[in-house]
Amino acid sequence: MRIASIIDISLVDVPGIPVTVIFTGGCNFDCPYCQNASLIPTTSGVETPIPEIVARATGHLSDGFCITGGEPTVQSDLPDLLRALKATSGGHINLNTQGSVPSTLRESLPYLDSVWFDMKAAPSRYQEVVRTRSDPWGRVRESIEMVLASDVEFWPRTTYVSGLITPEDISEVVQLLDRLGFSGRYLVQNYIASAGVRTEEAATLSTPTKEEMEALRTLGSGSVRVDIQWNEVVLSA
Ligand code: SF4
Numbered sequence: 001m002r003i004a005s006i007i008d009i010s011l012v013d014v015p016g017i018p019v020t021v022i023f024t025g026g027c028n029f030d031c032p033y034c035q036n037a038s039l040i041p042t043t044s045g046v047e048t049p050i051p052e053i054v055a056r057a058t059g060h061l062s063d064g065f066c067i068t069g070g071e072p073t074v075q076s077d078l079p080d081l082l083r084a085l086k087a088t089s090g091g092h093i094n095l096n097t098q099g100s101v102p103s104t105l106r107e108s109l110p111y112l113d114s115v116w117f118d119m120k121a122a123p124s125r126y127q128e129v130v131r132t133r134s135d136p137w138g139r140v141r142e143s144i145e146m147v148l149a150s151d152v153e154f155w156p157r158t159t160y161v162s163g164l165i166t167p168e169d170i171s172e173v174v175q176l177l178d179r180l181g182f183s184g185r186y187l188v189q190n191y192i193a194s195a196g197v198r199t200e201e202a203a204t205l206s207t208p209t210k211e212e213m214e215a216l217r218t219l220g221s222g223s224v225r226v227d228i229q230w231n232e233v234v235l236s237a
Contacts, residue, residue, distance in 0.1 A: 001075045002026055002045035004038075006056050013066040014094045014114065020062040022053065024078075027071040028100055029130040031120065032201040033161045035194050039070040050077065054084045064092030064113070073101035073108070082111035099143030100136045106146060114153035117144065119186075121158075121165060122172035129164065148180055156182065160216065161191040162208040170226065171219045178222035188216050189229040 002025035010021045023036070025045020038044060057065060065085055072078050072095060082093060093111055098118040120129050127135040147154045156177060158170065170188060177186060190208050213228050220226040 001048060001050065001053065001077050001081055002042075002070075003048040003053055004045035004070065006053075008060040009062045010066065013068070014064065014092060017064050017092050017094075018062045019064045019066045019092065019094065020057050020060050021066045021068060022057055022081075024067065024069040024072045024075055026074050027069060028074050029071065029098055029120075029132060029136070031130055033159065033164065033191050033197060033205050034201075035192075035196045036070065037196055037198045037201070042074075044070065050081050050084050053081060054088055057085065058088055062091070064089070064094065066094045066096065068096035071098055071100070073097050073099075073104040076104060078104055079107040079111065082108050086111045097143070098130070099140040099147075100132075102139050102142045102146060105143050109146070109150050109152055112152045114155060115147050116155045116157050117147065119156050119158045119173045119177075122169040123176065124172075125169060145180060148182060154182065155185070155187065157187040157189065159191050160188050160208055160213065161205050162212065163205045167216060167219060170216050171221075174219055174221050174224045174226065177224045183223035184225065185227050186220070186224050187227050187229055188213070190231055192231050 004023040004025045007021040009018050011018055013019055013021055025039050026042040027040045030040060034040060085093060092113045094114045095112050096116045120126055123137050126137040158173060174186060190213050192207050193202060213230060217226050217228060
């Protein structure tokens with residue numbers, strides 16, 4: 001499996017649980033606002049044996065793991081890593097995914113406790129936003145339904161980017177989640193042009209205002225509540 005980096009402990013990736021964060025390399029989407037753009041190439045990261053990943057990721061003061069990237073499910077041996085982490089620590093295991101590889105996700109579910117599921121846009125706009133050769137929506141929808149039908153906690157989340165994502169996108173995601181039987185919190189976070197963003201790709205994009213973000217709360221409907229997470233720009237010293 002290709003690993004880009006491991007952060008010993010994070011208090012912000014899984015609510016209420018300190019986790020060790022494992023970043024995988026490679027992604028099959030090409031979102032213009034990607035904040036980890038150096039991890040998109042399939043050659044990013046370093047091919048690392050699973051026992052070595054487990055050794056580096058365990059023994060910290062965390063109570064679990066968050067696997068992110070890149071897109072972890074493009075790594076076909078992801079289920080093997082998850083199985084090894086579960087057997088070693090027994091702690092909470094969270095996966096960040098955009099859901100475009102349901103076959104790997106299906107094999108991963110037995111070892112997962114929660115999934116942050118990146119809802120990119122309204123279904124009709126997926127291909128335009130993630131810039132793939134073919135429309136990934138059918139596979140993404142399959143993954144959403146798969147997690148909802150499992151015992152794994154499903155945490156939907158969208159990054160709201162002015163100049164790309166609209167209130168109509170958020171509203172359509174809310175209606176979709178409601179139709180699929182999801183009940184609970186749908187988190188919408190603001191985009192910020194962090195150091196990991198490609199400047200040219202993001203030239204027409206901008207950080208939404210707090211007022212724009214707050215207005216999205218009203219789009220909650222049925223059993224779906226829209227919660228807002230406001231990320232501050234971190235200025236380097
Ligand atoms: S899916 Fe995530 S990692 Fe992949 S390009 Fe989009 S934002 Fe970046």
